[in-house]
Amino acid sequence: MTSDGVVLDGTAVATPGPVAPRGRRGRRAVDVPDLVARARDGEARAVARLISLVEDASPVLREVAAALAPHTGHAQVIGLTGSPGVGKSTTTTALVRALRAAGRRVGVLAVDPSSPFSGGALLGDRVRMQDHAGDRGVYIRSMASRGHLGGLAWATPQALRVLDAAGCDVVLVETVGVGQSELEIASLADTTLVLVAPGMGDGIQAAKAGILEVADVFVVNKADRDGADATVRDLRYMQSLGGRHTGPGAWRPPIVRAVASRDEGVDRVLAEVGEHRRWLDSSGEGARRRAERAAREIEAIALAGLRERMGEVRGSAALDALAAEVVAGETDPYRAADRLLASL
Numbered sequence: 648m649t650s651d652g653v654v655l656d657g658t659a660v661a662t663p664g665p666v667a668p669r670g671r672r673g674r675r676a677v678d679v680p681d682l683v684a685r686a687r688d689g690e691a692r693a694v695a696r697l698i699s700l701v702e703d704a705s706p707v708l709r710e711v712a713a714a715l716a717p718h719t720g721h722a723q724v725i726g727l728t729g730s731p732g733v734g735k736s737t738t739t740t741a742l743v744r745a746l747r748a749a750g751r752r753v754g755v756l757a758v759d760p761s762s763p764f765s766g767g768a769l770l771g772d773r774v775r776m777q778d779h780a781g782d783r784g785v786y787i788r789s790m791a792s793r794g795h796l797g798g799l800a801w802a803t804p805q806a807l808r809v810l811d812a813a814g815c816d817v818v819l820v821e822t823v824g825v826g827q828s829e830l831e832i833a834s835l836a837d838t839t840l841v842l843v844a845p846g847m848g849d850g851i852q853a854a855k856a857g858i859l860e861v862a863d864v865f866v867v868n869k870a871d872r873d874g875a876d877a878t879v880r881d882l883r884y885m886q887s888l889g890g891r892h893t894g895p896g897a898w899r900p901p902i903v904r905a906v907a908s909r910d911e912g913v914d915r916v917l918a919e920v921g922e923h924r925r926w927l928d929s930s931g932e933g934a935r936r937r938a939e940r941a942a943r944e945i946e947a948i949a950l951a952g953l954r955e956r957m958g959e960v961r962g963s964a965a966l967d968a969l970a971a972e973v974v975a976g977e978t979d980p981y982r983a984a985d986r987l988l989a990s991l
Contacts, residue, residue: 677707683714686813691786694813698788701805712805718812720937722754725920726836728822728861733842734868738907738916739821745913746817747784754810754818755787756803786810804835804944833861834943837933838923840916841900842866843882845874860890862900864919870904870912879904898926956991965990 677700685693700711725742727735739755746753788806803820810818822832833839841862867878882902886892892899901919905912927933960966969983 677705679707679710679714683711683718683812686809687718689783689814691783694786694809695788697809698790698802698806701809702790702802704802708805712808715808715812719808720811722807722811722815723817723838723924724807724820724836725817726820726822726832726839727842728832728839729842729844733844734907735821735842738840738842738866738868738905738913739819741905741907741910741913742819742917743785744910745917747782751816752784752814753786754813754815755785755821756806756810756818757787757789757821758803758823759789786813786815804940804947807835834936834940837927837936838863838920840864840866840920842868843878844869845872845878860892863898863923864916865900865902866912866916867902867904868907871906875904896930898923898930898932953991960987960991 677696682693682696686697697711697715700708705711727739729735736757739757743753743755788810790803790806807818807820820832820836839861841864843865844867865882867875867882869875879902886899891897901922903912903915903919905916907913924933927936966987969978969987972978973980973983
């Protein structure tokens with residue numbers, strides 16, 4: 648393994664440090680055009696380096712984003728989410744196998760939770776996907792969430808752009824798997840697979856979390872277990888209760904049974920993903936989702952910049968003066984905040 652966390656067999660794994668997104672790696676000299684060109688040629692080391700620059704919020708990150716922009720917008724993004732234990736990694740591995748059999752280049756971003764104490768992560772998805780370790784047409788990157796909520800890592804959108812520019816036809820994004828907070832994937836993926844399994848109380852969880860609003864395809868994994876019929880029945884019942892999928896012309900998420908550990912039902916899952924993609928193209932929803940994704944990304948970057956500037960004024964004379972005016976009753980906190988924002 649190199650210092651960039653890349654394994655020289657074509658797959659890679661992140662090696663995150665402390666929780667803070669700003670690291671030291673980005674300070675060394677980086678030839679961004681050369682790095683992007685090598686990544687475009689499929690060099691795994693270059694892809695790993697670019698994603699490391701993204702994760703570390705390198706000073707050259709803006710240059711990286713500008714260099715990647717002309718080469719993005721081609722990859723199909725498929726998200727996988729669901730409660731722990733439903734078989735997300737096993738399903739991801741099975742999907743990669745099927746996609747590679749169809750001749751597609753595949754990228755995988757697998758997000759693992761970070762320790763609240765050390766900031767590190769087990770990155771177990773890299774271990775569980777060893778089946779594809781020698782395949783040059785597959786790039787696997789495990790990423791630590793680093794305290795970011797929503798089931799993804801804060802750097803996931805830009806890492807996705809790297810894999811897109813590197814020529815991946817499909818990028819699979821596997822969320823942390825912590826349950827009800829994992830709704831961010833719906834705004835990132837073209838198609839979101841929600842995995843449930845019999846006997847795990849997922850029907851109740853889905854109702855509580857609003858998972859019905861997230862899913863484009865339901866996958867009842869481990870369908871060889873007792874209770875699979877009841878799980879399918881529960882999902883159909885919840886679909887009948889209404890939601891965004893019930894309007895005229897809306898997409899109604901299909902329910903697919905699968906046993907990912909034996910590759911059963913995987914072709915059907917991909918067939919439904921294909922149907923959903925055709926619907927996205929014909930309805931215009933695909934273009935709308937990508938525009939919304941870009942808007943969220945711009946908003947996140949702008950807010951990050953604003954937070955940095957706010958950090959600079961914390962404890963400053965200007966802020967102290969405004970605080971004194973509020974305490975003296977000369978102004979109110981809202982007007983003081985407006986004046987502070989105007990000064991930024």
